[in-house]
Amino acid sequence: MARLVIDPVTRIEGHLRIEAQLDGGKVSDAWSSGTMFRGMEIVLRDRDPREAWIWAQRICGVCTVVHALASVRAVENALGIDVPENARLVRNLLAGSQMVQDHVIHFYHLHALDWVDVASALKADPVKTSSIAQSISDYEKSSATYFRGIQQRVKMVVDSGQLSLFASGYWGHPAYQLPPEMNLLAVAHYLEALNFQKDFIRIHAALGGKNPHPQTFLVGGMSTAMDPNEPFAVINPERITFLQGLIKTARRFVEQVYIPDVLAVAPFYKDWFSRGEGLGNFLSYGDYAAANGDDPSTFLFPRGIVLNRDLTTVYPVDPAKITESVSHSWYEYSSGDANGRHPAEGETNPKYSGPKPPFGFLDVDKKYSWVKSPRYDGKPMEVGPLARMIVGYAAGQKDIRAAVDGVLKKLNAPASVLYSTLGRLAARAVESHLMATQLQVWLDQLSTNLDHGNVKIFNPVHWDPGTWPAKASGFGWHEAPRGSLGHWIEIGSGTIKNYQAVVPTTWNAGPRDSQGQRGAYEASLAATPVADPARPLEILRTIHSFDPCLACAVHVIDAQGREYTLPMVR
Amino acid sequence: MSIAETDLRAALARRGVSRRQLVKFCSAMLATLALPDRYLPQAVAAVTQAKKPVLVWLQFQDCTGCSESMLRSSHPEIADIVLDLFSWEYHELIMAGAGSHAVTALDRVVKEEKGNYIVVVEGGIPTADDGVYCTIGGHTAMEIADQVCRNAAATIAVGACAADGGFMRAHPNPTGSLGVQEAVPGIKIINMNGCAHNPANTAAVLVHYLTFHDMPAVDQYNRPLFAYGRIIHDQCERRAHYDAGRFVTEWGDDGHRKGWCLYKMGCKGPAATFNCPDVQWNDHTSWPIGAGHGCIACASPRFWDHMSPFYDRLPSVPGFGVETTAGNLGLGLVAATVAGVTAHGLIKLIKPAPKPPSEAPAPNETTVEV
Numbered sequence: 001m002a003r004l005v006i007d008p009v010t011r012i013e014g015h016l017r018i019e020a021q022l023d024g025g026k027v028s029d030a031w032s033s034g035t036m037f038r039g040m041e042i043v044l045r046d047r048d049p050r051e052a053w054i055w056a057q058r059i060c061g062v063c064t065v066v067h068a069l070a071s072v073r074a075v076e077n078a079l080g081i082d083v084p085e086n087a088r089l090v091r092n093l094l095a096g097s098q099m100v101q102d103h104v105i106h107f108y109h110l111h112a113l114d115w116v117d118v119a120s121a122l123k124a125d126p127v128k129t130s131s132i133a134q135s136i137s138d139y140e141k142s143s144a145t146y147f148r149g150i151q152q153r154v155k156m157v158v159d160s161g162q163l164s165l166f167a168s169g170y171w172g173h174p175a176y177q178l179p180p181e182m183n184l185l186a187v188a189h190y191l192e193a194l195n196f197q198k199d200f201i202r203i204h205a206a207l208g209g210k211n212p213h214p215q216t217f218l219v220g221g222m223s224t225a226m227d228p229n230e231p232f233a234v235i236n237p238e239r240i241t242f243l244q245g246l247i248k249t250a251r252r253f254v255e256q257v258y259i260p261d262v263l264a265v266a267p268f269y270k271d272w273f274s275r276g277e278g279l280g281n282f283l284s285y286g287d288y289a290a291a292n293g294d295d296p297s298t299f300l301f302p303r304g305i306v307l308n309r310d311l312t313t314v315y316p317v318d319p320a321k322i323t324e325s326v327s328h329s330w331y332e333y334s335s336g337d338a339n340g341r342h343p344a345e346g347e348t349n350p351k352y353s354g355p356k357p358p359f360g361f362l363d364v365d366k367k368y369s370w371v372k373s374p375r376y377d378g379k380p381m382e383v384g385p386l387a388r389m390i391v392g393y394a395a396g397q398k399d400i401r402a403a404v405d406g407v408l409k410k411l412n413a414p415a416s417v418l419y420s421t422l423g424r425l426a427a428r429a430v431e432s433h434l435m436a437t438q439l440q441v442w443l444d445q446l447s448t449n450l451d452h453g454n455v456k457i458f459n460p461v462h463w464d465p466g467t468w469p470a471k472a473s474g475f476g477w478h479e480a481p482r483g484s485l486g487h488w489i490e491i492g493s494g495t496i497k498n499y500q501a502v503v504p505t506t507w508n509a510g511p512r513d514s515q516g517q518r519g520a521y522e523a524s525l526a527a528t529p530v531a532d533p534a535r536p537l538e539i540l541r542t543i544h545s546f547d548p549c550l551a552c553a554v555h556v557i558d559a560q561g562r563e564y565t566l567p568m569v570r
Numbered sequence: 571m572s573i574a575e576t577d578l579r580a581a582l583a584r585r586g587v588s589r590r591q592l593v594k595f596c597s598a599m600l601a602t603l604a605l606p607d608r609y610l611p612q613a614v615a616a617v618t619q620a621k622k623p624v625l626v627w628l629q630f631q632d633c634t635g636c637s638e639s640m641l642r643s644s645h646p647e648i649a650d651i652v653l654d655l656f657s658w659e660y661h662e663l664i665m666a667g668a669g670s671h672a673v674t675a676l677d678r679v680v681k682e683e684k685g686n687y688i689v690v691v692e693g694g695i696p697t698a699d700d701g702v703y704c705t706i707g708g709h710t711a712m713e714i715a716d717q718v719c720r721n722a723a724a725t726i727a728v729g730a731c732a733a734d735g736g737f738m739r740a741h742p743n744p745t746g747s748l749g750v751q752e753a754v755p756g757i758k759i760i761n762m763n764g765c766a767h768n769p770a771n772t773a774a775v776l777v778h779y780l781t782f783h784d785m786p787a788v789d790q791y792n793r794p795l796f797a798y799g800r801i802i803h804d805q806c807e808r809r810a811h812y813d814a815g816r817f818v819t820e821w822g823d824d825g826h827r828k829g830w831c832l833y834k835m836g837c838k839g840p841a842a843t844f845n846c847p848d849v850q851w852n853d854h855t856s857w858p859i860g861a862g863h864g865c866i867a868c869a870s871p872r873f874w875d876h877m878s879p880f881y882d883r884l885p886s887v888p889g890f891g892v893e894t895t896a897g898n899l900g901l902g903l904v905a906a907t908v909a910g911v912t913a914h915g916l917i918k919l920i921k922p923a924p925k926p927p928s929e930a931p932a933p934n935e936t937t938v939e940v
Contacts, residue, residue, distance in 0.1 A: 006669035007707045010662045013634045015706060036704040037696075038631050039744035043737055043874075051880045054866060058737050061635015061766060105641075113666045153653070162622050162657035168667025168675040194649050198642045202855040209861030210851035211642065212635035212766045216861045218821055223862035225826040232829025234862045350744070352702040359708040370703075458822035540668055551633045 003361060004533050007035070009543060011110040013062040014550025016509065018521070019362060020539060022530055027539065030518075030525035031364040032509050034371035034554040037330075037350060044499045049075045049491050050219045050463070052499065056487065057213055059501065060552045064212040065098045065204070066480035067501070067552075070487040073476025075219045078491055079468060084456040085292050087221035089446045090207055090235070092288060093243070094214060095478065096435050096442065097203045100250050102481035103385070103432040104258055106547045107425065108193035114541045115265055116178060116186040119171035121154055124184035132181055136264050139256040141192065150188040170535040177268045186265065189257055196253050203246045206239055221458030228450050235457075240447045247443055251436040254429075262429040263410055266422055273413060276421030276542035278524030279380055282306045282387035283507070285317060285486065287479035288438070300438060301388045301479050302395040305376065309419060311394040317376075319475065322486070324502065325373040327514035328366070330354065338514050340375055343488045344473065346500035348372070370554040373510035373519060374502050382520040383483030383507045384546060386427040390418060403430045421524075424545040465494040480504055482549050505553035508546050521546060592617065598645055599777045604796065609781065616780045617655065623780065624687040626679050627661035628718060630704050630711040631738050631747055632693025636729035637663040639766035643773045644853040651773065655780060656688075662706075673707050680721050688779060689722040690772075691715065694731040694738045695753035698746025715754050724785055725750060725759040728772055730868060733761040733791075740874040751792060760785045761792045763844075765868035770849040771797040791871050796845070802865055803840040805847040808832065826862060836881040837864030844869035 007017035015036040021029040044055055053071035060067060069091055076083065083091075126147035133142035157163060170176075178186070201211045207224055208214020216223040216234075227233035266273075286303025289295050296303045304314035323340030326333055331348040333341060341347055353367050362368040373380070381387070392400035393415075407426055408415060417423055449455075462468060473490040483504030490498040510519040524542050531538070596613040600606070629637065641648050641664075652658040659665075660676045667675060679687050693711075696703035701710030719725045727750045730736040738747035751759050762772050775794060778786050786794045803809065811817070812831040819825065819834055833840065842865055850857045859865055867877040 005708075008662050008668065008672055010665050010668040010672050013663070014632075015629075015704065035706065036631060037745060038694075038703070038738045038747070040737070042742060042744045043740045048879045048881065051878065054880055055737060055874075058633050058635070058765065061633035061638050064635060064638070109641075109664055118666070157653050160622070160657075162624075162659075164622075164653055164656070164658045165661065165665045167657075167659055168665055168671040170667065170671070191649055194641070195647065198644060198648070198853070201642060202852045205850075205852035205855035205857075205861075207861065209856055209858035209863060212638045214861075215858040215863045215866070218863075221821060223821060223826075225822055225829075225862050227827040230827050230829070233827045234860070350703075352699060354702070355708075356700065357702065357705050357708055357710045358713065359705075455827065456822065458820075460820055460822075463821070534670065536669065 002533065004530070004536060004539075005361065006536055006539060009540070009548070011113065011540075011544060012548040012550065013060065014548070014553070016543070016548050016550045017362070018525075018539060018543060019364060020525060020530075020536075022533060025529055025531070027525045027528040027530060030522045031362065031368055032371070032511060032519055032521040033362055033369040034509060034550045036550065037370040037554050038551075039350070041499045041501070044496050046495045048465075048494075049078075049489065049496050050465075052489065052496060053217045053219070054215070056499075056501065059503070060549055061212040063098070063102060063480050063482060063549055063552060065094050065208070065214055066478055066485055067487070068214070068217045069095055070476045070478045070480075070485050070501070071489075072217050072219050073478065074474050074487040074489040075476070075491070076474075077476055078472040078474030078489055079219070079462045081220050081459055081462050082292065083221050083459055086226060086446060086449055086454065086457045087459075088292055089442050089449075090222045090224050090457070091217075092442045093439060093446070094204060094207055095480075096288075096439050097200070097250070099435045099481045100254065100432050100439070101197055101201055102547075103428045104193055104253065105197050106428065107258060107262065108190050110547065111425070111544045112186055112190055113169060114537060114544055115176070115269060116190075117171050117173070117176040117183050118154065118166050118169060118187055119158070120176065120178070120180045121151060121184040121187045122158065122180075124151060124180035126151055126184065129181040129184045132264070133185055137256045137260040139260075141188070147184055147188060150191065151184055154187060170537050173535055173537050174531050175537050178265065182264065182268070186261065189261055192257060193253075196249070200246055200250050200253070203243060206242060207235075218458060220460060220463055224457060226450055226455040226457055228453065228455070235446070235450065237450065240443070240450065243443055247436070247439045250439065254432050254436045259429050259433060262425055263407070266411060266426065269422060272422040272541065273417035273420045275528060276524045276545060277419040277423075278520050278526075279382050280307075280309045280419060281379055281381045282390045283317070283376055283381035283383050283484055284388045284391040285477040285479060285484040286391075287477070300397075300399075300434070302392050302397050304391045304395055305381070306387075306390050306394050307379070309416075311390070311415070314391060314395045321377040322502065323375050323378075324506075325375060325513040327373070328511035329369050329372045330367050331372065340373075340513070343486065343500040343502050344475070344490070346488065346498070369511040371506055371510045371550070373513040374507050375513055375517075378515070380510075380513070380517050380519055380523070381507055383504045384424065384427075385431045385481070385483075386418065386424045387483060388479060389427040389430055399434055400430075403434055421542045421545040428547070468494060482547050482552070483507060503549075503552040505546075505549045509548055509550065509553050521548075595646070595650075599781075603774050603778055613777075613781050622655065622657040624679055624683045625656040625658050625690065626676060626687060626718065627658070627690040627692065628714065629662050630691065630693035630695050630715065630732075631736075631745070632729070632731055634663055634692070635766040636692040636732075637661070639769050640728070640772065642852055643769035645770070646773060646777070651776065656776070669707075676718065680718055684721045685723060687722050688724055688726065688776075689718050690726045690728055691719070691732045691750045692728050694735040694747035695750060696738070696745035696747050697753060698744075703745040712753060715750060719750065719754045719757045719759075723758070724779070725754075725757050726762060726772065726775060727751065727759055728762045728767040730763055730765045730873065733763045733793075734872050736765070737874045739872065758785070759792055760788055760794060763791070763793055763798065763869040763871065765873075768797070768846065768849060768851065771845070793869075797849075798843050798845070798869060800843055800845065801840065802842045802844055802847055802859075805845070806839055806859060807847060808859060832859060832862075832864040834883060835864050836879070836883060838867035838870075838877050838880070838884065839865040841877070841884055842867035842870050
């Protein structure tokens with residue numbers, strides 16, 4: 001029995017630590033710990049709810065946009081504001097493009113090096129790589145000359161003796177199974193994806209002013225003024241053409257590079273279709289209604305819960321059944337840590353009780369993380385692309401059914417392979433394609449409205465705080481790239497009285513709860529083989545398959561009984 | 571053929587690029603820095619040196635937005651920066667190894683490259699309660715920052731959080747978060763404020779370092795003057811509307827659709843310095859005011875407290891304390907912030923800070939045909 005510590009877990013957002021017990025070359029138990037805390041909710045108290053999104057967006061700069069969206073939805077829900085259709089469409093375009101962008105970056109820059117041996121690419125025959133590339137995709141960059149150039153570039157980096165980002169890698173690890181030619185293909189696309197992400201995200205600059213942290217949300221709409229005849233309007237025919245080009249590029253990249261690569265890599269790692277499942281419970285808040293009004297029956301990603309892999313029943317989601325436990329998190333509840341609390345009554349006092357740094361191991365029998373443990377009806381849940389695709393599949397959403405069935409057919413595998421490390425990769429790729437396609441639909445709707453002179457982008461009804469009730473509360477949900485996200489807000493006398501966010505990585509990365517139930521990461525690592533504890537590549541594969549985002553996960557706080565007022569300058 | 575020429579050819583071969591490609595690339599870098607062509611030989615020599623300068627990128631109390639922003643760099647592109655210009659040996663977001671392999675990579679740089687490497691810091695440093703609010707590998711951010719920054723040639727603090735503690739530092743600062751220059755006093759540091767930092771500016775600073783082995787000239791907040799020396803309001807594409815009294819008064823109104831001034835909607839452009847209107851974002855696609863929303867002064871020190879509420883008109887923003895017009899306020903800040911610097915003298919500022927002759931780098935003898 002040996003205790004393995006991975007800290008920092010790299011190629012993720014934020015600060016994650018995994019401790020794992022090894023027994024006979026396999027993980028017998030695991031603990032997931034978030035090791036950073038900032039206190040966003042304390043800072044938000046007593047500020048203007050209309051600007052909460054500007055702050056809350058800074059919860060995360062990788063999943064930028066998503067917290068801004070959940071925040072304005074929460075405030076609009078509290079104050080009873082309906083946003084114009086155009087604002088909904090612009091928000092969808094921002095959030096949807098974020099999803100495609102995020103998934104591409106995750107696969108190539110955060111996850112690929114778990115499957116791709118960069119050093120092995122040097123041994124590849126570029127002619128063979130070229131013929132593989134041409135057999136799986138119509139992507140234009142597929143000549144032997146192109147791959148030879150990529151190989152030459154890698155060789156120069158290696159020959160220089162300064163391997164940069166790649167110096168710390170696990171090259172030659174026995175768990176790498178791709179032939180050299182496939183490795184070369186993947187390295188080439190790693191570089192292509194770097195180019196893609198910087199070009200495609202100009203969609204956020206056009207509709208958000210900048211990325212990361214676009215700056216065009218408003219409580220009541222968006223600041224992207226529309227006018228078909230004004231050259232200085234943020235959205236005009238010229239900009240629609242610009243956006244059109246970017247969306248086409250995204251769809252092409254997903255169809256010709258990302259999906260073919262996932263389908264080509266997966267068959268070399270068949271073992272990973274039966275590893276890394278974890279909980280088997282999946283939650284999706286659902287998102288993207290077909291029209292204004294947020295009717296869940298029209299969601300692109302259906303709302304629902306699937307329990308114990310049972311695809312025959314999709315349970316409804318009741319917001320009242322969400323609680324957060326802190327029995328293993330560095331917080332204290334005034335009512336004691338035995339029971340969880342609903343986010344609307346969320347209460348947290350940070351209280352570090354871990355070992356004094358520098359430390360070697362956490363005391364995992366007690367409290368061991370800055371991440372709380374959300375539960376639905378007392379049960380731990382996995383959220384994210386896999387949860388969305390499984391809930392959508394079980395709910396019979398026809399686009400999701402067709403896309404998932406298509407991938408399973410190509411992989412010649414039953415639906416049960418979805419419950420795995422590779423299942424998460426496949427779900428993410430499928431979802432990227434659905435979203436890249438959907439972006440076009442939203443842009444067309446926006447363009448039609450513009451052409452017809454429907455330029456309403458903002459609902460001013462409650463911009464003036466003088467129109468607000470003395471007290472109001474609400475919540476905003478969003479299916480972010482990493483899963484189900486919720487913000488809860490309480491407004492009193494025109495300012496924020498309480499703010500709580502329960503985010504995707506809190507669901508997935510949380511520690512045990514008071515019943516001792518493991519979180520999704522912890523459960524997923526059970527029985528993972530570890531060939532070489534000094535190079536725990538296998539653990540990284542499963543953890544990375546969730547696309548962890550720890551800055552999101554750790555931020556929750558509401559220090560009861562403490563009084564905060566706006567600083568007088570300051 | 572001179573020896574220098576032979577070396578250059580060898581260096582080019584090593585990079586696998588033609589002379590033409592190399593010169594083109596270096597010219598583009600000089601353009602980023604607004605430097606004249608006479609620096610080209612120096613730039614070429616910098617890019618083709620046998621050993622690439624070592625860089626490590628630390629993340630503390632961050633949202634990783636500044637790492638993401640760096641990935642969006644277009645001139646030069648990020649792959650060129652991390653693979654060809656620098657040896658980018660530690661960066662948790664994108665490095666290959668994890669856990670002990672990552673820690674070892676950082677330790678190696680601190681020991682073996684002591685005094686010669688660049689460290690970029692992203693995120694604030696929590697100092698309350700002995701630093702328990704951010705640990706990496708069981709060590710506090712404070713401890714890591716102290717060790718890595720003190721042994722570096724220079725520190726580049728990217729983003730509002732690393733510059734001054736960012737939103738964590740906003741009242742009541744529950745974790746005692748500070749920027750790097752306060753948490754690790756006395757180090758050589760340059761601050762790239764902004765939320766996020768603009769990669770065009772940070773890339774320029776990196777290229778400047780590569781070319782001149784020094785950081786560009788800075789203001790009293792240690793921000794490079796080439797990027798933070800001018801008032802946003804003075805460079806704003808909507809400035810003519812301000813001067814003519816044409817203001818947006820409600821989101822989505824006629825003036826908003828026509829691109830009028832956002833001052834009355836809370837824009838902080840008159841109180842903020844940054845080259846945002848000029849370099850813009852994401853390969854010069856747009857910027858917040860261009861997208862119809864007011865500036866939040868994200869490149870200003872302690873902007874979260876000092877510039878909020880973000881939708882209040884400037885004179886009522888606490889901190890200025892006087893009834894004044896936006897125009898006067900802007901003028902006052904010019905005087906206070908960049909004393910003695912004329913707004914349009916920017917190009918002159920990009921030159922390296924003057925040094926005594928004894929410390930000046932040796933003249934470069936490489937000659938390049940352009």
